[in-house]
Amino acid sequence: MQSLRPNPRLRRAGARFHLRRDFRSATVANLGPGFDFLGCAVDGLGDHVTLRVDPSVRAGEVLISEITGTTTKLSTNPLRNCAGIAAIATMKMLGIRSVGLSLDLHKGLPLGSGLGSSAASAAAAAVAVNEIFGRKLVREELVLAGLESEAKVSGYHADNIAPAIMGGFVLIRNYEPLDLKPLRFPEDKELFFVLVSPEFEAPTKKMRAALPTEIPMVHHVWNSSQAAALVAAVLEGDAVMLGKALSSDKVAVKKAALEAGAFGCTISGAGPTAVAVIDAAEKGEEIGERMSVACVKKLDKVGARLVSSVSR
Amino acid sequence: MQSLRPNPRLRRAGARFHLRRDFRSATVANLGPGFDFLGCAVDGLGDHVTLRVDPSVRAGEVLISEITGTTTKLSTNPLRNCAGIAAIATMKMLGIRSVGLSLDLHKGLPLGSGLGSSAASAAAAAVAVNEIFGRKLVREELVLAGLESEAKVSGYHADNIAPAIMGGFVLIRNYEPLDLKPLRFPEDKELFFVLVSPEFEAPTKKMRAALPTEIPMVHHVWNSSQAAALVAAVLEGDAVMLGKALSSDKVAVKKAALEAGAFGCTISGAGPTAVAVIDAAEKGEEIGERMSVACVKKLDKVGARLVSSVSR
Structure with a gap:
């Protein structure tokens, strides 16, 4: 030690x-x-x-x-x-x-x-x-x-x-x-998220308890293939394919986001925040309006970091 | 038409x-x-x-x-x-x-x-x-x-x-x-397969009928994550990661192949052919010997093609 x-x-x-x-x-x-x-x-x-x-x-x-x-x-x-x-x-x-x-x-x-x-x-x-x-x-x-x-x-x-x-x-x-x-995600490409957070909490433990313990084989194959496509989309920086793969989940606000030009939409974590993906910030504002209260955020390629350091 | x-x-x-x-x-x-x-x-x-x-x-x-x-x-x-x-x-x-x-x-x-x-x-x-x-x-x-x-x-x-x-x-x-x-798969990288085909048939329709109709959620998540890793391995040309992802299946001949240096091993299709992956042909020969009768084949990057054309 x-x-x-x-x-x-x-x-x-x-x-x-x-x-x-x-x-x-x-x-x-x-x-x-x-x-x-x-x-x-x-x-x-x-x-x-x-x-x-x-x-x-x-x-x-x-x-x-x-x-x-x-x-x-x-x-x-x-x-x-x-x-x-x-x-x-x-x-x-x-x-x-x-x-x-x-x-x-x-x-x-x-x-x-x-x-x-x-x-x-x-x-x-x-x-x-x-x-x-x-x-x-x-x-x-x-x-x-x-x-x-x-x-x-x-x-x-x-x-x-x-x-x-x-x-x-x-x-x-x-x-x-x-x-x-x-x-x-390729350095020379951009990825933005449109986030909508309804005004209620969805505690993870409670939400997880609501999950099924078994899933049909046919859904397993479908979901796995979409996960595989998602990975390919990230590595190739393909926001359109990424959106399509995300959207293989069913989400209430999804339709509005897709109609406004988002590439795809899903629930984040245990919810209730919904997330849509796009490749330009301005497009996100319009999508956000249609999804009701939303914010547009960029992919963070760095992670947790030191913001300031003061010695005294 | x-x-x-x-x-x-x-x-x-x-x-x-x-x-x-x-x-x-x-x-x-x-x-x-x-x-x-x-x-x-x-x-x-x-x-x-x-x-x-x-x-x-x-x-x-x-x-x-x-x-x-x-x-x-x-x-x-x-x-x-x-x-x-x-x-x-x-x-x-x-x-x-x-x-x-x-x-x-x-x-x-x-x-x-x-x-x-x-x-x-x-x-x-x-x-x-x-x-x-x-x-x-x-x-x-x-x-x-x-x-x-x-x-x-x-x-x-x-x-x-x-x-x-x-x-x-x-x-x-x-x-x-x-x-x-x-x-x-990256053009500048190689991928080889060691194939072992036992002397019996496994008709696809019969084998598929033996599959479970539901799978536990925990297995679904595990398999999906390995599928995702498999895609990343292919796109990055990472034969080691590819082998590890393949091996998340359980295979009888798997142990011998892994001991002889294969990066991973699985059943192909509905079986009974088993397949291991490596990045050099010579390594494949040794692995093949340990897996009993086997052949070493390369990834085909082209697909079905015209071999010869004769006009008469």
Whole structure:
């Protein structure tokens, strides 16, 4: 196990406490036929975590000092809060046993929206802890830390936490051992999402309980083929094919989106957010109007990242 | 509808009858998690069709004059023979109502091997008829003609006939309307298959009847994710990932193949042929020995083709 080694650059600057702020993008998981094994990161939406080494906190522990933003009903008990659980898991992986951390969480995502609210907090916390101690862990290791939080809050599924941390599209190939396959959307192409979030919550655990335990073979073959087409569409940067593959799910707002020119539409995560895909931002505005309240967001190719760093 | 227009080049040469010979490669369908929607063509194995315009055959009809090769128990009734059905379907699509055709079929593939024996004959016949009348139909149209044969013989499935005609890997995205997505394996990379065909037949219709009608959701998700990984592996030319994805099926000879260095192993089609993948031919020989009787074949990137053309 490693002992605490604060970021050498900060140490050189004589910093005693490190203030870090990380921003994490929202994720669209399930992605129609990619149910439970394919997710992607959406730019410009997400949670913020502010982190500092705090001498008043017991070594190896995390204090959640403040929760602000879209919801304040989250627990500040670090063992029952996504950011807290992920931060502690990351500290353990780093072998940090000599200092404690203070964490502020700003929620940019509503709970139960299907946009990976829990993963957004966990990703920000895991990346922040790794940053503050000199980036010793690679992204795949941070996904493992984030998964500890996901397992407790919404189920042992990596399709939100993996893209939240790694950016872009991520295919979950296996859990034992965790085997992640980033699917690179071509650098020279653009992908936008039109997101519609109705005003009600759809808690993941409740929604998952409503799923059938068996599915007909014919649906299995159909869904698998659409998932396969979805992967081909991502790798080839084909927004039209991507939209068609997504749309193999049935969605209420789908018709309006398709009529307005979207390439496809599905429910994100456990819902109720609906998502449509396009390749230009302006087209998204019209589609959004027809789908009622909506926002247009870009594919986030980077994942959770450091937003600002202040030493004091 | 078009009337008969023999290939103009042959007409210029004063040819009255056209002798055509087409070779068609075998196919590996189902491909583990790609069950029923993904297949690929294998080079150097397959059926031959020899075709000629025959004044003794009634206009718009096909006479099967000879069947040779690995099996002779096939019907020579063109309405009950894969090559005959596909040839007639192709003639209909071309609007050929003024001449009849004579067809010799040389079977290079055993029946019920899982290597798409019926599709091999249908593909050769469809491509041959299209060739003899000047290539008016595109490959996707020929797949439709071949599908008429498949529907009668082994079921309405395009995962053999599509790669048999188009070459390479083909993803079947939809049937109504038929929507085929060729998956291009990178030109600069190689892919080899080690094929083991036990000495018994596994008729497709019988094998399909043994399939479960429902599958557990958890298996659905697992299989879909492996299918998705398989597509990524093909497009990126990653033989190792391709092998791993294939192996998500359970196969008796699998262990021996993997121990000898194959990247993965599965049952082809309805079986009993087992197939392993590698990226170099010599490695295949060793794996083949361990899997008992086997042959090493290359991915066929082209599909059914004209082998020779004689005018007389």
